[in-house]
Amino acid sequence: MTNGHESERRPIGSALLAPGDAIRDGWSALPRQLKWVFGIPVFALLALLPLNPPQILDTPGVSFGGTMAQFAMVAIIAIGLNVVVGQAGLLDLGYVGFYAVGAYTVALLTSPASPWNQAGPNGLLGTHWAWLACVPLAMAVTAMAGLVLGIPTLRLRGDYLAIVTLGFGEIIRLLADNLAGVTNGPRGLNELAYPRFREAQEPPNGVFSHGNSLGKDNYGTWWFWLSLLLIVVILLIVGNLERSRVGRAWVAIREDEDAAEVMGVNTFRFKLWAFIIGAAIGGLSGALYAGQVQFVAPPTFNIINSMLFLCAVVLGGQGNKLGVIFGAFIIVYLPNRLLGVELFGINLGDLKYLFFGLALVILMIFRPQGLFPARQFLLTYGGAARRLLRSGPAERPAP
Numbered sequence: 087m088t089n090g091h092e093s094e095r096r097p098i099g100s101a102l103l104a105p106g107d108a109i110r111d112g113w114s115a116l117p118r119q120l121k122w123v124f125g126i127p128v129f130a131l132l133a134l135l136p137l138n139p140p141q142i143l144d145t146p147g148v149s150f151g152g153t154m155a156q157f158a159m160v161a162i163i164a165i166g167l168n169v170v171v172g173q174a175g176l177l178d179l180g181y182v183g184f185y186a187v188g189a190y191t192v193a194l195l196t197s198p199a200s201p202w203n204q205a206g207p208n209g210l211l212g213t214h215w216a217w218l219a220c221v222p223l224a225m226a227v228t229a230m231a232g233l234v235l236g237i238p239t240l241r242l243r244g245d246y247l248a249i250v251t252l253g254f255g256e257i258i259r260l261l262a263d264n265l266a267g268v269t270n271g272p273r274g275l276n277e278l279a280y281p282r283f284r285e286a287q288e289p290p291n292g293v294f295s296h297g298n299s300l301g302k303d304n305y306g307t308w309w310f311w312l313s314l315l316l317i318v319v320i321l322l323i324v325g326n327l328e329r330s331r332v333g334r335a336w337v338a339i340r341e342d343e344d345a346a347e348v349m350g351v352n353t354f355r356f357k358l359w360a361f362i363i364g365a366a367i368g369g370l371s372g373a374l375y376a377g378q379v380q381f382v383a384p385p386t387f388n389i390i391n392s393m394l395f396l397c398a399v400v401l402g403g404q405g406n407k408l409g410v411i412f413g414a415f416i417i418v419y420l421p422n423r424l425l426g427v428e429l430f431g432i433n434l435g436d437l438k439y440l441f442f443g444l445a446l447v448i449l450m451i452f453r454p455q456g457l458f459p460a461r462q463f464l465l466t467y468g469g470a471a472r473r474l475l476r477s478g479p480a481e482r483p484a485p
Contacts, residue, residue, distance in 0.1 A: 135154065136150055138302070145422045145425070146426065147422065148422050149306050150306075151302065151307035151310060153306070153419060154307070155307070155378060156422075157415050158313030158314055159374050159378070161313075161317055161410075161414040162317060163185060163398075164413060165317070165324060165407060166181075166363075166366075166367025166371065167396065167398075167399050168399050168407060169327075169367065170361060171396070171399055172399060173333065174340055174357055175340030175341075176240070177244065177245075177247055177248040178251045178361075178396075179252040179393075180253065180255025180256070180258075180389075181251070181396070182389070183257070183387070184228045184364070184365040184368030185372045185387060186372060186386075187228045187365075187369060188224040188370060188371065188372025189224075189373065189376040189387075190262060190275075191220060191223055191228070191372070192220045192221075192278060192372070192373045192377065193275040193376055193382040194268070194269070195211060195220050195223070195279075196211065196220060197277055197382075198277050199276065201267070204216070213279075214282040217377045221370065221373045225366045225369045225370050225373070226369075228365045228366055229369065231365055232361045232366070235361070236357070237358070239251070240357045252392075258387065259387045259388060263384040269384075272385070275381070275383075276380065278377060280380060281294045281312070294308050296380065306378075309377075309378045317411070324363075324407060325407065332359060335356040336356060336360060339357060340405075397413070397442055397446060400413070400449070401445065401449060401456060402457060403457055403459040404456060406458050406459060408458065409460070412457065413456070420441065421435050424438075
């Protein structure tokens with residue numbers, strides 16, 4: 087029976103965004119195995135997209151493969167930030183600091199301008215495997231940074247934690263800017279290592295090098311394929327964590343930390359786990375950025391980029407892994423699609439911050455939980471609980 091007051095309690099704009107709910111609910115109702123049956127072909131079609139982009143999606147101002155590579159990199163950042171913000175409910179405004187630590191780890195170990203360079207024929211990392219060897223090192227260093235930051239600060243909550251993390255991001259950027267003897271200061275570090283794969287006469291330095299800039303399968307497309315493979319691996323790991331005791335503890339902390347602590351959850355330990363895991367994923371994305379651009383400088387890691395990463399999580403839906411990936415696509419694709427498009431003499435691509443600000447204001451009014459909010463089930467015995475609730479009183483077992 088329909089409640090007469092149901093329409094009064096319905097959030098404003100829910101009818102407008104009902105397709106997002108329908109997609110989310112339909113996807114959530116599928117068994118896990120069936121999700122992968124549908125998901126694998128979708129990822130395969132997504133991987134083929136740069137080779138033949140539809141006219142409506144193509145970015146005429148820039149390479150579509152490069153745009154997709156940037157999207158995949160930001161999607162990895164969004165998944166890592168979603169662990170911290172969406173799963174554990176920790177407001178982190180300085181996540182760009184972990185991104186910077188991962189990028190500078192690769193830069194310091196592989197750039198010829200770095201005093202710590204270990205790449206090259208005589209270096210410990212060699213030439214062909216230098217970038218690949220730096221990826222786990224970057225993740226380990228950023229995880230350690232998350233541990234060092236988290237131990238003294240994760241006893242704070244809310245706005246206080248947000249201010250501390252914001253300060254961490256700025257400290258990392260300022261250190262990179264002022265330690266000129268190590269980081270080369272504002273001039274940055276260049277000639278960074280990248281994967282040496284399929285080296286031939288054309289392109290001579292492999293498909294991941296900037297020399298492979300022509301054609302649909304340019305270096306941006308190859309970086310997109312590599313990042314897409316990493317996204318699948320990360321989704322598997324994070325998904326298993328969500329269904330484990332760790333994920334249930336994160337949800338409990340996010341909903342009510344005091345109640346979780348009273349129920350016996352070691353809130354500090356599980357918040358620290360979220361911080362470390364999120365930091366490691368951010369470091370992986372930083373390593374991808376360093377290899378793709380082959381140049382690292384402090385202005386890249388400013389507070390504006392940190393806000394954009396958080397914007398991707400909020401737009402897509404906090405706690406929803408696939409939702410934040412969609413949010414990352416909006417953040418990256420929209421400015422590149424509008425680049426070169428002029429209206430009244432104004433380049434719309436330069437107004438991306440205006441568009442994102444308006445989008446957030448509208449979203450907070452009509453859809454504060456994001457476009458694809460997470461739908462929380464009973465994570466333990468969820469299927470049995472749902473069947474019990476749907477059954478009539480006569481079908482329920484006697485106590």
